[in-house]
Amino acid sequence: MLPKVIKSEERYQGRAFKVRVDEVEIRPGQVARLDVIEHTGAITLLPLDDEQNLWFVRQYRHPARQRLLELPAGTLNPGEEPALAANRELQEEIGMRAERLEELASFYLAPGYSSELMHVFLAQGLSASVLAQDEDEVITVEKVPAAQVMGLVQRGELHDAKSLVAILLAARRFGW
Numbered sequence: 001m002l003p004k005v006i007k008s009e010e011r012y013q014g015r016a017f018k019v020r021v022d023e024v025e026i027r028p029g030q031v032a033r034l035d036v037i038e039h040t041g042a043i044t045l046l047p048l049d050d051e052q053n054l055w056f057v058r059q060y061r062h063p064a065r066q067r068l069l070e071l072p073a074g075t076l077n078p079g080e081e082p083a084l085a086a087n088r089e090l091q092e093e094i095g096m097r098a099e100r101l102e103e104l105a106s107f108y109l110a111p112g113y114s115s116e117l118m119h120v121f122l123a124q125g126l127s128a129s130v131l132a133q134d135e136d137e138v139i140t141v142e143k144v145p146a147a148q149v150m151g152l153v154q155r156g157e158l159h160d161a162k163s164l165v166a167i168l169l170a171a172r173r174f175g176w
Contacts, residue, residue: 006031016040016075017116039116043086044073044162046104046170047094047123053143055094055126056163060138069142069152070160071167073118082106082119090123091131094141099125104169109161120166150176 004025012019018038026032047055060067074089076082083101090096102122109116144152149167152158170176
């Protein structure tokens with residue numbers, strides 16, 4: 001039997017997420033206050049071109065106070081299908097479209113406090129197709145040979161969990 005939500009109160013509504021506080025009866029007679037970030041979900045892309053390069057973006061991440069090397073990613077619009085968001089983000093972030101998109105996995109980023117479900121897509125058959133970047137993004141695109149990507153992981157040069165998970169999924173599949 002799942003715990004019962006006794007009360008739920010929205011505390012903040014932002015562009016990308018909501019924050020609420022839930023009172024939950026986790027077992028009979030025991031109530032806990034839980035902070036929850038309500039998120040529409042997101043996608044991460046593994047853009048792999050015909051020359052076996054992975055396409056990354058480097059962008060400033062304010063909470064981390066640094067420019068991080070990451071795989072292209074983005075938030076789902078309310079009601080948006082993950083594959084549609086994947087195509088949109090691919091065009092916005094690296095100026096490409098994919099002939100083939102394959103969902104490799106989905107996982108919760110931080111299920112202890114967030115509902116954000118991340119969908120990982122392999123994008124192949126890349127061709128130029130540009131959409132304007134979001135106004136809050138300053139992105140540079142970097143290609144890394146797939147054969148060298150595990151070196152980035154092993155040297156600790158990637159600090160982004162979604163990128164690490166996606167790369168490890170692909171490494172197992174492709175034998176990197």
